[in-house]
Amino acid sequence: MSITLLNPGRVSNSLITQRITNAVQLGQAGIDELQTQLATGRKFILPSDSPTAATQTILLQKLDERRAGFQQSIQTNQGFLATTDQTLATISDVIAQARGLAQSAAGDQVSTSEREGFALEIQGLLNSVIQAANTSYGGRYLFAGSATTQAPFELTASGQVRYLGNTQSLSGYADFNLLVSSGVDGASGLAAITKPISGDLNPALTTDTELSQLYRGTGVTPGRIRITLDDGTNTIRKDLDLSSAETVADLQTQIQAAFAAEAITVTVDIDPTSQSGLRITPSAGTVEIKDVQQGTTAQELGIASGPVAVIQGSDLDPSISLYTNVSALNNNTGIGATAGFGLQIVNGGRTYVVDLDGAATVQDIINRIKEADSDLVVGISDDGRGIAISSRLSGSDFSIGENGGNNATLLGLRTFTADAKLDDLNLGQGVPRDSTQGTLSITRRDGTTVDLDLSQATTVQDVLDAINAIDPGVLTASLNTVGNGISLTDTSGTGSLSVAANAMGDALGLSGSETTGSTGVLAGREIHPSQPAGIFGILSSLELAVRNKDLPELQRLASALDAESARVSVVRGSVGIAQRQLDSVDNLLSDRHIEIQGQLEKLVDVDYADAITEFTARQQSLSAYLSVTAQALQLSLLNYL
Secondary structure, three states: OOOOOOOHHHHHHHHHHHHHHHHHHHHHHHHHHHHHHHHHOEOOOOHHHOHHHHHHHHHHHHHHHHHHHHHHHHHHHHHHHHHHHHHHHHHHHHHHHHHHHHHHHOOOOOOHHHHHHHHHHHHHHHHHHHHHHOOEEOOEEOOOOOOOOOOOEEEOOOOOEEEOOOOOOOEEEEEOOEEEEOOOOHHHHHOOOOOOEOOOOOOOOOOOOEHHHOOOOOOOOOOEEEEEEEOOOOEEEEEEEOOOOOEHHHHHHHHHHHOOOOOOOEEEEEOOOOOOOEEEEEOOOEEEEEEOOOOOHHHHOOOOEEEEOOEEOOOOOOOOOOOOEHHHHHHHOOOOOOOOOOEEEEEOOEEEEEOOOOOOEHHHHHHHHHHHOOOEEEEEOOOOOOEEEEEOEEOOOEEEEEEOOOHHHHOOOOOOOOOOEHHHOOOOOOOOOOOOOOEEEEEOOOOOEEEEEOOOOOEHHHHHHHHHOOOOOOEEEEEOOEEOOEEEEEOOOOOOEEEOOOHHHHHOOOOEEEOOOOOOOEEOOOOOOEOOOOHHHHHHHHHHHHHHOOHHHHHHHHHHHHHHHHHHHHHHHHHHHHHHHHHHHHHHHHHHHHHHHHHHHHHOEOOHHHHHHHHHHHHHHHHHHHHHHHHHOOOOHHHHO
16 A cells, blocks of 8 residues: 655645735735725725624614604794794784774764774774684694694684684604694684583592592502401401402402402492492401502502401592493482483573483583584593583683573583672673672562672672571572572562662672562573683674673773783793794704714714725735745745646
């Protein structure tokens, strides 16, 4: 067997050649990379060229794209706000013009033709305000709330101004997690709907009540609690996780089930005394409930207690929902009989009755009211305590009264109550309070006259009490059983019952006579209607007051214009604050763009001076390497033999 030996010189030269080739290729590749960088101005072309830098670059580029989107949104919102401010400035000018016309029309020497001219000017101002309030920008009506595709204001055939928008003001993102207002709706900006009428309906706690409804909608987030039962012989302690509970019924089921097989059981129900808290009753001995693991569930549920025979929980004050039963309102007493009663509503010059008979839930009541009048805004109040109703009509009275029962009162919706302040009556004109005008003169059925000093009265209840104290049980005063106003009855005789038409009698809506005998009722007029406080209603009322030469009304409207001017100034101030906030955020975003670009330059952009220096150095190094290699490897055929 023979062995062939390779030429060691050949092997050595081949290995050296391979190494030289690799080194030359690497050097040339480095030069090629530098040439590409110098030609493109970028450190890498493909993400694989520099994965770490590429990842950081992509993140920074996305961040800068979001920044650009925010700045575009800011520019759009600035346009909305600027146009809104210009519109409000126009309305402020109209208010000033209307104030001058009101002052001129109140003069003693104004002729009928001049009054007609003033009225026509006011009518023109109203039309100009409607046009301004229907301003759109970028395809969006500015004062429509979120109903941005429809003009928010229209003049009805009967002369009222109807608001067709809603109360949802729009906002836009100016930065991550930063919402900034982009305008105002017609309700808050132009006071185009009445102040909501609402009352606390105090719904009773039921097993169907959701935990999120407790504490007027603030809610309770259930967690862990510790319950200890002790009858002197047995002590049973359990930690319960109630985090899955959503309703009072869930709490009831979980707590009772935990002790169902024990020597001592426990019952959970609604405290029948308060109707607003939980009651925890052991089958024997005492019960103790505590929070565990620094929780607050027991405290929030009002059942944290030391050992007692029965835990009577505190008031959980649930809010109402659309599904709350009418029978549960007013602490389980409901709203009284509804058959043949309901609500009497006056709105837009129309008087109608809303039948509530058969309404089982809050949703049913809301639906009945909406069906009766589309010009009402109806829903659950912001505080979650009751039903809230507003009118979207400016230029007419709005009120809610009884229709023979107590439904309006028990729903917290009656606009004229005994608690009403006298200074708030008659659209804020109040009633005379000085000693010369504060006298109510009543001529009774027996022919006697009573002059009642009401100068110290402050509420409607004070007026009722003062009248009822004259001849208790014979001369009586109460609220109208139908509609709103004050009613007088007198069984002292069979003659007429009358109230003198003086300042106090007129202000209380009682001036007039009733001649049907001792069973007759002198029913007073509505004296506490509601109207939207904005410029639309003021101008509508001002036109009518000018035509009728109603000097007291002109005086009231002059004050109303001053108040509206101040209110619009406040709204403009809020718009200005939003504009300044957007400017500030825009500047910050511009600074952020500069910072991001600086970081991107370090990651991506080539430093030409460094690159050229390195390129030159690599060329020189490669050239020198090739030269030295050529001298070192002077090969011939003998090297391969």
